[in-house]
Amino acid sequence: MWQILRQAVRIGICPKSSAREESEPVLMSPAEVSDRQLQADLRAALGRALSIRVVDAGSCNGCELEINALSNPFYNMEGEGIHFVASPRHADLLLVTGPVTHNMAQALVDTWQAMPAPALVVAVGDCGCTGGIFGEEGASRGRVSAVIPVDAHVSGCPPRPSAILAAIRSAVQGVAGA
Amino acid sequence: MEPSTGDSRPMQGGAPTHDRTSASPPALLIRQAFPSARPMGGELATYHLTATQAQWSMAAAAISSDAGNRPESPSRLIALWGASDADGRPLASAVYGLADGLLWVDLPLDPQSRQYPDLSRAFFFAGRMQRAIFDLGGLRAIGADDVRPWLVHARDADARSPATDYPFVRVSGAGVHEIAVGPVHAGIIEPGHFRFSVSGEKVLRLEARLGYKHKGIDARYTQLDPILAGRLAGRVSGDSTVAHAWAYCMALESAAGIELPPRAAWLRALMLERERVANHLGDLGALANDAGLAFGLAHFSRLRELWLRESDALYAHRLMMDQVIPGGVLVDLDASMVPRIGQACRSMAEEVQRLRAIYDEHPGLQDRFRGTGTISTALARQLGMTGLAGRASGLGRDLRHDHPGQPWSALSVHLCLSSQGDVAARVAIRFDELLESLRLIEAIASRLPPGTHHRALRLPQGHHCGAGAVEGWRGEVLVGLEIEVKGDRSRIVRCHSHDPSWQNWPALEHAIIGNIVPDFPLINKSFNLSYAGHDL
Structure with a gap:
């Protein structure tokens, strides 16, 4: 226990911005979100924290790696009032990765239909946006919007964690504006 | 013919x-x-x-x-x-x-x-x-016994979710019941269906139903230009993008009969080891988390993020996608970056050693790791296991060690091996390989041969086959390729990307037998197999 505490104190808190500066060439998304802006958006749109359900509809698993990175101490998504939930019934927003495969299309629709309003959908990555390199024929049905309605897209292969966060924000802002 | x-x-x-x-x-x-x-x-x-x-x-x-x-x-x-x-x-x-x-x-x-x-x-x-x-x-x-469908779930594109009528092997007896999980799982993971037959908490049998991510990659290859298809190979399994892209490029270079510039091979090896480090860092954190020590996830995910940012600084891509290209690598390594790489490796090794000491001395963690999800060496041989999970069960095979082409022969790769075969062994192998890869990265960066990092590939006329095999972080990745070149038109006649997950998925089903249901996420993570790489 002592070793664990000592390590925690030694590392301290990973500050989002200073860590980014440490490794200079990290590109900042134009829609870079600050903690406070994001929290304000969530309050305005939902009046509470945001719950997200993730469905991998056929990705190469690259997008999952970057979505997982959102939970690391640098992006600290939970700390900003966004958390991933296990059930679509608890979710406000659905993050979908991959070209939608034939074998996953029904599971994706089922998951989406199980969500309460506003049931926002964000298509993540080039494949989710256009089908990507896998195309839109044969076993790959392609873009997410061919299967369920999409509120926001984020391109990239895979998109950076900060870009995924920006897309989540833009989907939530859509609700606030409606 | x-x-x-x-x-x-x-x-x-x-x-x-x-x-x-x-x-x-x-x-x-x-x-x-x-x-x-x-x-x-x-x-x-x-x-x-x-x-x-x-x-x-x-x-x-x-x-x-x-x-x-x-x-x-x-x-x-x-x-x-x-x-x-x-x-x-x-x-x-x-x-x-x-x-x-x-x-x-x-x-x-x-x-x-x-x-x-x-x-x-x-x-x-x-x-x-x-x-x-x-x-x-x-x-x-x-004469095959099992002729159930596997990757294609329903011929009819509009058919309902097919897992419900898949003929799973049933276990019967007093008190036996089934638990069905998936294809959509609770966490941020890939889709697949698991059917457990349990008696109380004890798992009697697990049968996986995979193929949900099947995208038709073999067929897609034949629609793409042989040079551009390297991008598709790098997306067979995103976490192994370097290994898969390298295996594809090796196959194409072999088909074209060209020799890779030495510097390009070394730069590929540098990325392959970076990929191994990134994945092991992620897994070591997730494994502690699945055993109830969230501290491990916080600290290893921090290290992984720092590591990905270093990759970003070197390649302008956090996962190094599309960096291995036919004929070499996309970007050369600037000599000014070498000290920075060495420094990053040494400080990473220090951090990892510190966390390893905490893992080793944590009784709760070791209690969950040891004796969980065990595969004996004899069983591993029977199952034909490969890669990291195979080495944790005493199968001492590693392409970098067994067939040392360039640059491995100059680096004498240490073979990390254990015969315990449990979750603890798969954790220990990850620690050992992580530290070995950090040593290799520093050695590769400091001893890079001079010359060009890329030589344009000219495809010879006619039909040519080529194979490529690379020891990725999970195990041996293989690509078999045939190209046809007529005049200035070239096409892929056939191409297959093989991920080592094929060998190890059945082993996971054996590893869980006799364990309790709550240990499944831990055992599953200790294998961390690719759904995408398997489903193709």
Whole structure:
């Protein structure tokens, strides 16, 4: 226990911005979100924290790696009032990765239909946006919007964690504006 | 094209470094059966044979009996797939690993009956590959027991979710019930269905139903230009993008008969080891988290993020996608970055050692890790396990160690091995390999040979086959490729990417037997197999 505490104190808190500066060439998304802006958006749109359900509809698993990175101490998504939930019934927003495969299309629709309003959908990555390199024929049905309605897209292969966060924000802002 | 009785097409590749005097018994046998077969130089010497049905079965029997008779035998089936040749005639293809290289056997099939001799009795995990071959091309293994569909769930595109009517093997008896999980899981993970048969908390049987991510990658290859298809190879399994892209490029370079510039091989190796480090960092955190120590996830995910940002600084891509390209690598390494890489490796090693000491001394964590999800060495051999999980169960195979082409021969890669076979062993192997990879990265960066990092690839006229095999972080990744070049038009006749997850998914089903249901996420994570790489 002592070793664990000592390590925690030694590392301290990973500050989002200073860590980014440490490794200079990290590109900042134009829609870079600050903690406070994001929290304000969530309050305005939902009046509470945001719950997200993730469905991998056929990705190469690259997008999952970057979505997982959102939970690391640098992006600290939970700390900003966004958390991933296990059930679509608890979710406000659905993050979908991959070209939608034939074998996953029904599971994706089922998951989406199980969500309460506003049931926002964000298509993540080039494949989710256009089908990507896998195309839109044969076993790959392609873009997410061919299967369920999409509120926001984020391109990239895979998109950076900060870009995924920006897309989540833009989907939530859509609700606030409606 | 008539099935010939011994036509062999040796393939070319990089620098020949292997010892040809120590041929394994099956290699000798095959050499007798195919007298014209000669291995030629290559990072991995490869024999390419077109076989008759009898020769197909003979090669399988010789290799599987050698694997069964000699515990130290490296003979193994690596990949099995179906395809069509340039004239559209069906082919079954198998690639075996032998002591002195690879053996690629093509079996032309009768276009009417579309049948080939079964390999699943000789090689346990071949059963699922054969089911996949039938799903994708209608080729049937004669005499195979299990003929259930595998990758294609429903022929009708609008059919309902098919997991409900898949004929799982049922376990019956007093108090036995089933738990169905997936395809959509609770966490941020890939889709797949798991059917547990349990009695109380104890798992009696697990059967996986995969294929949800099937995108038709083999078919997609044939629609793409051979040079551009490297991008697709890098997306077979995103967490192994360097390994898959390298294997594809190795196959293409072998088909084109070009030798890779030494510096390019070293730069690829640098990225392959960076990829191994990134994945092991992620897994070590997730494993502690699944055992209830969230501290481990916080600290390892921090280290992984720092590592990805370093990759970003070097390659402008956090996962290094599209950096391995046919003919070399996309960007050279600037000499000014070398000290920074060395520094990053040393400080990372220090951080990892500190966390390892905490893991080792944490009684709760060790209690969950030790004796959980055990696969004995004997069982691992029977199952044909590979890669990291195989090494954790005493199977000492690693392409970087066993067939050291460039740059591995100059680096003497340490083989990390354990015979415990439990979650603790798979954790320990990750720690050992992580530290070894950090050593390798520093050594590679400081000893990079001079010269060009990329040589434009000119594809020669005609038909050419090539194979590539790379020890990715999960195990051996293999690509088998045939290209056709006519005038200024080139196309992929057939291409197959094999991920080592094929071998190890069935092993996971054995590892869980007798364990309790709550340990499944932990055992599953300790294997961390690719769904995408398997489902293709």
